[in-house]
Amino acid sequence: MPARAQDVPLVADLSNHLVAITTGFTGTDVLLFGATDGPGDIAVVVRGPAKDDVVREKRRFGPIWANSDSVTFRDVPSYYRVASSRPLEEFAPETLLSRYQIGLNAIRIIDANANATPGSAAESRKALLRLKTESNLYDQGLGAVTQMSNRLFRTELHFPANVPTGTYLVEVYLFREGQIASAEIVPLVISKVGVGAEIYDFAHGRFAFFYGLISVLLALAAGWTAGAVFRRV
Amino acid sequence: MQIYLPIAEMSVNIFLILGLGGAVGLLSGLFGVGGGFLMTPLLIFIGVPPAVAVGTQAAQTVASSVSGVTAHMRRGNVDFMMGTVLTVGGFVGAGVGVWLFNVLKYAGHIDLTISLGYVIFLGVVGGFMLAESLPGVLKRRPAALALASRGPGRHMWMHGLPFKMRFRRSKLYVSAIVPLAIGFLVGLLVAMMGVGGGFLMVPAMIYLLGMPTQVVIGTSLFQITFVTAGTALLQATVNKSVDIVLALLLLVIGVVGAQIGARLSAKVKGEHLRTMLALMVLAVAIRLALDLVITPSDLFSLGGGDGS
Numbered sequence: 001m002p003a004r005a006q007d008v009p010l011v012a013d014l015s016n017h018l019v020a021i022t023t024g025f026t027g028t029d030v031l032l033f034g035a036t037d038g039p040g041d042i043a044v045v046v047r048g049p050a051k052d053d054v055v056r057e058k059r060r061f062g063p064i065w066a067n068s069d070s071v072t073f074r075d076v077p078s079y080y081r082v083a084s085s086r087p088l089e090e091f092a093p094e095t096l097l098s099r100y101q102i103g104l105n106a107i108r109i110i111d112a113n114a115n116a117t118p119g120s121a122a123e124s125r126k127a128l129l130r131l132k133t134e135s136n137l138y139d140q141g142l143g144a145v146t147q148m149s150n151r152l153f154r155t156e157l158h159f160p161a162n163v164p165t166g167t168y169l170v171e172v173y174l175f176r177e178g179q180i181a182s183a184e185i186v187p188l189v190i191s192k193v194g195v196g197a198e199i200y201d202f203a204h205g206r207f208a209f210f211y212g213l214i215s216v217l218l219a220l221a222a223g224w225t226a227g228a229v230f231r232r233v
Numbered sequence: 234m235q236i237y238l239p240i241a242e243m244s245v246n247i248f249l250i251l252g253l254g255g256a257v258g259l260l261s262g263l264f265g266v267g268g269g270f271l272m273t274p275l276l277i278f279i280g281v282p283p284a285v286a287v288g289t290q291a292a293q294t295v296a297s298s299v300s301g302v303t304a305h306m307r308r309g310n311v312d313f314m315m316g317t318v319l320t321v322g323g324f325v326g327a328g329v330g331v332w333l334f335n336v337l338k339y340a341g342h343i344d345l346t347i348s349l350g351y352v353i354f355l356g357v358v359g360g361f362m363l364a365e366s367l368p369g370v371l372k373r374r375p376a377a378l379a380l381a382s383r384g385p386g387r388h389m390w391m392h393g394l395p396f397k398m399r400f401r402r403s404k405l406y407v408s409a410i411v412p413l414a415i416g417f418l419v420g421l422l423v424a425m426m427g428v429g430g431g432f433l434m435v436p437a438m439i440y441l442l443g444m445p446t447q448v449v450i451g452t453s454l455f456q457i458t459f460v461t462a463g464t465a466l467l468q469a470t471v472n473k474s475v476d477i478v479l480a481l482l483l484l485v486i487g488v489v490g491a492q493i494g495a496r497l498s499a500k501v502k503g504e505h506l507r508t509m510l511a512l513m514v515l516a517v518a519i520r521l522a523l524d525l526v527i528t529p530s531d532l533f534s535l536g537g538g539d540g541s
Contacts, residue, residue, distance in 0.1 A: 021237070022237070023236055023237040024235055024236070024237065024244075025237055025244065026235055026244055053535060053536070054341070054535065054536060055533055055534070055535060056341045056533065056534050056535075057532055057533055058529055058532045058533075058534070059532075060528075063525075063526050064345070064349075064525050064526060065525060065526070065527075065528065065529055066342065066345050067341040067342060067345065067534070070341055124533070127531075127533035128533075128535065130533075131531075131533060131534070131535045132535075135535075161243075161244050162242075162243065192239075195239075196237050196239040196478075197239070199239040199240070199477060199478065200239045200240065200242075203239070203240055203469065203473055203475070203477075204473055208469060208470045208473060209466070209469070209470045211469055211475075211477075212465060212466040212467075212468070212469025212470050212475060213466060214477075215292050215465060215469055215475050215477045215480065216292060216295055216462045216465050216466055218477065218480075218481065219292045219293065219295040219296040219299075219462075219465070219480060219484060220295055220296065220299050220462065222296045222481070222484050222485065222488070223295065223296030223297060223298070223299035223300045223484070223488070224299055224300060224303065226296070226300055226485075226488035226489075226492075227299070227300025227301075227303060227304065228300075230300075230488075230492045231304075
C-alpha cells in the first residue's frame with residue numbers, strides 16, 4: 001500500500017458486514033460510506049472469492065451445436081464490481097489501475113491450459129468477462145460514488161440473487177494528483193443462513209449419503225401417505 | 234412469492250413450481266404415465282441446472298411409484314422374482330449411468346447428452362402415442378392390438394440363452410439375461426434422464442419377455458421404486474444433485490394433481506386427450522431439438538469445472 005499521511009486520510013465502512021442469503025433472498029444492497037481529509041477521487045473495488053472457471057466454446061457438429069474447446073481460468077474473482085467518483089481514466093493513471101487491478105480491463109485472469117492457443121485464450125477471456133457481466137456478477141458502475149463537500153462519500157453496492165457465497169473484500173482507494181493517497185480494505189461476508197444453508201451443508205458435507213437416504217425416505221413416506229389418504233377419500 | 238432452492242442454488246417463484254408440478258401430476262393421473270419425462274425438460278426450461286433436474290426427478294419418481302406398487306401388491310399383481318432380477322439389472326445400469334453422468338458433466342457434454350436423449354426419447358414416445366391414438370380417433374383398429382395378438386413365445390433366439398430361471402407368477406421359464414438387460418437399460422435411463430423408464434420397460438416386458446399383462450404394471454412399478462430410490466441415493470452422494478425442497482414441492486402438488494387426474498380420466502374421452510398428450514410430448518421434443526440445431530446467440534458458456 002502507498003504511503004499514508006499522519007492523520008488517517010481515508011476511513012470507510014459498510015452498513016452491513018454480513019449478507020445473509022435466506023430462503024427468500026432476491027438480492028440486496030449494502031451501503032459503503034466514508035470520509036476523506038480533503039478533496040480527491042474515490043475508487044471502490046468489490047472482489048468476490050476467487051474460483052476456477054471454465055469457458056466453453058460451441059462448434060457445429062453436423063446439424064448439432066456442441067461444446068468443443070474449453071479454457072480453464074485459475075483464481076477468477078467470482079464477483080467483481082468497480083464504482084468511482086469519476087470515470088477512472090480521468091483521475092488514475094493506467095499503470096496504477098493495472099497494478100491494483102481496478103476496472104474490468106485490469107483484472108488479471110490466468111488461463112491454466114498449456115495447450116490453448118493465445119488467440120483462443122484471449123477470445124475466451126473476453127467471453128468470460130462478458131458472461132460474468134451478463135449474469136450481473138461483474139460490473140463497472142462508473143460515477144456511482146457520490147461525494148459531499150469533498151469530505152464524505154457514499155455508494156450503494158448491489159449484490160444480485162445469484163451472488164456467490166464467501167468472504168468479499170471491498171477495497172477503497174483515494175486518488176490525488178494521479179497517485180494513490182490512501183487505501184482501505186473492508187471485508188464483507190456473504191453466506192447462506194437458515195434452513196437452506198443447513199440443507200446445502202448437509203448435502204455437500206461428509207454425510208451426503210445420509211442426506212440422500214433422508215431424501216429417499218421422505219419421498220417414500222410422502223408417496224405412501226398420499227396413496228393411503230386418497231384411498232379413503 | 235420467491236423460494237430459494239438450496240441445491241439448485243436459485244430463487245424461483247413458488248407458484249410456477251406448484252403450477253408445473255400440479256399440471257404434470259394431473260397429466261400423469263389422467264394417462265397413467267410417470268410424468269418424469271415431461272417434468273425434467275420443463276425444469277430445465279425454467280433454469281434448473283440439468284443435473285439437479287435429473288437427480289431431483291429421480292427422488293420424485295420414488296414417491297409417485299411407491300403408492301402404485303403397494304396397491305398392486307395388495308392385488309397380487311407383482312412378480313417378485315422377476316421384479317428382483319429387473320431391479321438387480323437396474324441397479325447396475327443406474328451405477329453406470331451416474332458414473333457416466335459425472336464424466337460427461339466434467340467434460341462439459343452433460344447438457345447436450347440430456348437434451349439429445351430427450352429429443353430421441355420424447356420423439357419416439359410421442360410418435361408411438363400419436364400413431365396409436367390416431368387410428369382410434371379415426372375409428373380404426375389400434376396398432377397395439379395387432380402387435381399384442383402375436384403373443385409371447387416368438388423370440389426363438391431368446392430361448393437359446395443360458396442362465397434360465399423360473400418365474401412362477403408370470404408362468405415363464407426364460408434366461409435371466411433378458412430381464413437383467415432390460416433392467417440395466419431402464420437404470421441407465423433413470424440415472425441419465427431422471428425418468429422412471431416405464432415407457433421402455435412395459436412394452437419390453439410384454440413383447441420381449443411375454444409376461445402376462447396383469448402383472449406387468451405392478452412388477453414394473455416394483456422395479457422403478459427400488460431403482461429410482463437407489464439412483465436418488467447415488468445422485469445425492471456422487472453428484473450432489475438432489476434438491477429436497479424442490480422434490481417435496483413437486484411431490485406434494487404432483488400427488489394431488491395425479492389423484493384429480495385419475496378421477497377425471499374416468500369421465501373424459503381418452504382418445505382425444507391421448508392425441509393431445511402425444512402432440513404435447515412431440516412439441517417438447519421439437520423445442521429441445523431446435524435448441525440444439527439453431528445457432529446459439531452466444532457460442533461461449535461458463536461452468537462445469539468445479540461444478541458451478
